[in-house]
Amino acid sequence: MAHHRLTVQQYLILAFVSVGVPLGDASLSRGMTSLPAISLAHPLTLIAAVFTPWIALGILLLIGYFASYLTALSWADLTFVMPATALGNVFVVLLAYFWLHDKVSPLRWMGVVLITVAVGFVAQGPISTTPPLNLPDPVDKAEDPPRNDALERDSVVKEQMR
Amino acid sequence: MMPASSLTQPSFWQATAMIATIVLTSSTGEVLTAAAMKSMGDLDDIRARSGMRGAIRAVVTSPLFVAGIFFMAVAFFSLLFALNHMNLSLVGPAAASLTLVTNTIAAKFFLHENVDRRRWTAAALVCIGVYLLAH
Numbered sequence: 001m002a003h004h005r006l007t008v009q010q011y012l013i014l015a016f017v018s019v020g021v022p023l024g025d026a027s028l029s030r031g032m033t034s035l036p037a038i039s040l041a042h043p044l045t046l047i048a049a050v051f052t053p054w055i056a057l058g059i060l061l062l063i064g065y066f067a068s069y070l071t072a073l074s075w076a077d078l079t080f081v082m083p084a085t086a087l088g089n090v091f092v093v094l095l096a097y098f099w100l101h102d103k104v105s106p107l108r109w110m111g112v113v114l115i116t117v118a119v120g121f122v123a124q125g126p127i128s129t130t131p132p133l134n135l136p137d138p139v140d141k142a143e144d145p146p147r148n149d150a151l152e153r154d155s156v157v158k159e160q161m162r
Numbered sequence: 163m164m165p166a167s168s169l170t171q172p173s174f175w176q177a178t179a180m181i182a183t184i185v186l187t188s189s190t191g192e193v194l195t196a197a198a199m200k201s202m203g204d205l206d207d208i209r210a211r212s213g214m215r216g217a218i219r220a221v222v223t224s225p226l227f228v229a230g231i232f233f234m235a236v237a238f239f240s241l242l243f244a245l246n247h248m249n250l251s252l253v254g255p256a257a258a259s260l261t262l263v264t265n266t267i268a269a270k271f272f273l274h275e276n277v278d279r280r281r282w283t284a285a286a287l288v289c290i291g292v293y294l295l296a297h
Contacts, residue, residue, distance in 0.1 A: 009206070010206075025250060025254055026250070028241075028242065028245060028250075029245055029249075029250035029254075032242060032245040032246050033245070033246075033249075035246065037246060037247070038243065038246045040243075046239055046242055046243065049242065070195065070199055070205065070221060071205045071206065073195065073199035073200065074199040074200070074202055074203065074204050074205035074206070074208075075204045075206070077269065077273075078192065078193065078196040078265060078269045078273060078275060079265075079266055079269045079270075079275050079281045079284075079285065080281075082262055082265060082266070082288070083284050083285075083288050086258070086262070086288040086291070086292055089255075089258070089291075089292055089295050090295075092295075093295060107294050108294060108295050110291075110294050111290070111292065111293070111294030111295035112291070112295070113291075114287045114288070114290055114291030114294065115287065115288050115291035115292065115295075117287055118283070118284035118285075118287035118288045118291065119284070119288075121280050121281075121283060121284040121287070122280065122281060124280070125278070125280050125281065126276075129275050129276035130200060130273065130274060130276075
């Protein structure tokens with residue numbers, strides 16, 4: 001439980017973790033469905049698809065999401081960040097309802113409630129349950145060994161004195 | 163939602179195989195990546211200390227991260243392939259809800275996260291919720 005309270009910056013990162021995927025996936029879907037069917041016999045056509053505008057936009061959004069996701073994973077558990085990712089689906093439904101005035105079925109509202117409750121559950125708990133395996137950076141490493149050597153020498157000397 | 167009307171619908175087993183491939187490869191990728199980030203420490207601290215370039219270098223030189231990216235890339239192209247044959251409204255929620263379950267199990271056993279009752283409940287609720295949203 002390194003730190004229980006999130007900073008504003010950390011909230012912003014989690015927010016982008018939430019909305020990055022639905023926006024990116026929607027772009028990918030729009031791009032891929034407008035392409036002719038691709039078969040396993042010609043897998044290289046998938047590579048060419050990457051350079052079409054909608055797919056490229058989708059990839060850019062997903063890269064932004066990924067940078068936020070990695071940052072979040074560096075200070076939070078995977079099982080803490082995952083519900084935040086799922087909150088993106090709720091965001092999509094709310095946008096569809098309030099902005100596009102789409103009809104949202106009761107089952108979908110139920111889904112929205114379940115995910116929101118789940119996020120609330122996890123947000124109540126600790127952000128991280130594993131101790132950070134903080135490896136010392138090169139500068140620290142350069143300083144550390146002499147100190148350790150000195151300690152070791154001391155203990156060896158003490159051993160010899162005994 | 164754009165209909166994939168010009169496409170022939172894949173059989174049940176083909177659809178299952180496509181979704182299973184996305185789920186297993188993305189779960190492997192996410193757990194490897196999470197392990198890499200965990201071993202690195204707070205990325206915000208690293209950026210404060212050695213700048214954006216230092217943070218990026220710290221991430222991309224991690225072997226666990228590279229392995230994670232490899233599996234995520236396989237998952238991504240599996241997703242593109244599946245989206246070419248099925249609608250996002252089916253592939254997205256199915257892959258997302260199942261990946262959640264495999265991720266939670268993997269986080270407990272491989273990342274040794276303390277997946278208490280609260281987190282199991284949350285994982286189950288999100289899984290059902292994501293599935294319900296597909297209806």
